[in-house]
Amino acid sequence: MDSGNAVFFSRVLTEVTLTFHIIYATIGVGIPLMIMIAQWVGIKKNDEHYILLARRLARGFVITVAVGVVTGTAIGLQLSLLWPNFMQLAGNVIALPLFMETFAFFFEAIFLGIYLYTWDRFENQKKHLLLLIPVAIGASMSAVFITIVNAFMNAPQGFDVVNGQLVNIQPILAMLNPAMPTKVGHVLVTAYMTSAFVLAAIAAFRMLKGSPHLYHKKSLFLYMKLGLVFSLASLLIGDFSAKYLVKYQPEKLAAAEWHFETDKGASLILFGVTDGENIKYAIKVPYALSILAHNNPFAEVTGLNEFPRDETPPLYIHYLFDTMVMIGTFMIVLSAVYVFGKYKNWNFISSRWFRWLIVAGGPLTVIALEAGWWLAEVGRQPWILYKYMKVAEAATTSEHVDLMLVLFCLLYLILGIGSIVVLGRMFRKNPIEQEIADREAEKGGDFT
């Protein structure tokens, strides 16, 4: 295997690992918050259903965390194994947030262990809920820190290069790079959004499968409300992200929008196909790109032709951008209709077809999440460290990456199937009706 192949297989292995990890990681970031809200509502309203919801979620969460942790360990080591040249360089400047991330993991892992093993140990339920706060903070902080690393790759700063040497290194400045605020914000709210819609989808699915229990109704309504809030936030911060791109990585936005010539009053292009610079079958929204980029319909937007050919990302990221934005918009509409309809007592939101739409919303949001990451990462190509180091220069020279790729693919297959099977079995063996009955028996009647 020559070194070109090593680069290729390293890319594929990184893509596979991250694409897999990010599903479990995102759930890992969002679910603790969702459990916390459910348990809090339960304590507030003194409603056993919400407490049970929190408890059942926590049980399922154990499984997704496990896969998140082991795949995270894999990607953490793979960064050094597959991109040694990059880590050698980046380690000098951006090691700080990576290191801080491990403390966030520690914090999360410790309190998660305690939380899981202390149900019913406290007289006062609120004390138990308090244990969940460090879990949620730890999980969100780990997302914050790793996203800062990723932001640094897009907008490196906090060092100078003099004669090929790194000098004048400022770790804090490197963390506070211009890509950081929008990236961190967008990643966090989309993680909460994804978790909320996945949970709503599960509740809707149970109802479709004939469990008319009040428990699922409460769960569905709670998570549709949360989903609405976080999807609106995602749209807002997504818009800020586009404005960041205009300023710092204009070729990424231009490629995502197939915007070839610099002009004023640029229109937004949805879907379509390109043949060179001819765009066919696309929907054009006049002035929308100028608004997205500058909040001004007549503003000038830089086109792709201003950049050297070998420094622009592949054009297919356009579809990734479209996928993400379409799904985001769809979920806002869906959840808004549901929440509004709930107050207005619209009947159709309880119909089967509407519930199926909610069920579809779960996987769709995960697809949006993947599309977003692929857009961000492929859109940075050919750079691994924007304007400083290309992906091809960063990769390992080891000869066995292809074999490792096969092994890791098998691993992810096992983990993916395993986690789904185990989760399914866990809830099927102990359905909610059963659990409510058990708890009533246990409590000897003082069930409210």
Next chain:
Amino acid sequence: MNLEILGISVLWLFLFGYVIIASIDFGAGFFNAYSLLTGRQHILTHIIQRYLSPVWEITNVFLVFFFVGIVGFFPRTAFYYGTTLLVPVSIGIILLAIRGSYYAFESYGSRGHKGYSFMYGAAGLVIPAALSVVLTISEGGFISMKKGQPVLDYWALFTSPFTWSIVVLAISAVLFISAVFLTWYADKAKDEGATRLLRKFALIWAGPLAVSVIGIMVELRKHNPTHFDRMVDVWYLLVISAVMFLITVRLIWKRSNYGTALALLVGQFAFAFFAYGVSHYPYLLYPHLTLYDSFTNEAMAIALVIAFILGFCLLIPSLYLVLKLFLFDKDYVRGKEKNHV
């Protein structure tokens, strides 16, 4: 003390933490599989589930801390070790991943599949073997530079008796540490059957441990005389370690003071581990890489140290809480409470 030494000491300390906690975990899996095989099932299963389930994720973070920290403090290690270790470390990750996730799948999801228990037990021995190869490689002689890139010579590595003596050490250390800890834990849990069985394991594995240590000293002398000489310079650390080992074995033999035996065991490994580390100084990868030429810049080093101190202040009380709840809480240890989610 300069920043380089401070950095490596902290990392070495966490690696030591990982070695001890992970050994308990790996060994427990093996003993469990073994007792299933010999028809004494479920003697150990309860102990394992009560002690190990709540902490497996924490164990993993110790490892993550070490590898993230070493790339942070010594970025050039990413280049040397990252390029050469692709295969052994990938195998280690895959096994860790299967083991860790099936842990959760099994303890929370479904129950008891025999084949799984055996795989789980076997993985507990293969992982330390795969990871210990990193220590072997750090002794030099297996990596050469070709066109400016480090290359690992697998043939030399796998035919060297030095490699295999370290593998034997890793495995017997895992089983010994685990058996001593679990003897103490089972005794505390007032589980006599388990205590008796584990005590026997502890005594059995003390033998191979002692033999492999001697074997390593002999091989090291041939393989890396510089390191061997520096090891001899710190002979007093090794003697303290050996004495602690003998007392541990004696206490277990006499069935008294399992708690003291456990403390001495940790001491024994701490002295040996640090004697090894100190004598390895200043090399991170003999003879290509030292602490000094791989060290990060000063600004980053200071930032990392500050982050470490702050993080540590957060960790200590939380770790204390875990120990209090799962290790020293009598009702929990005896399995009287069922508070699992």
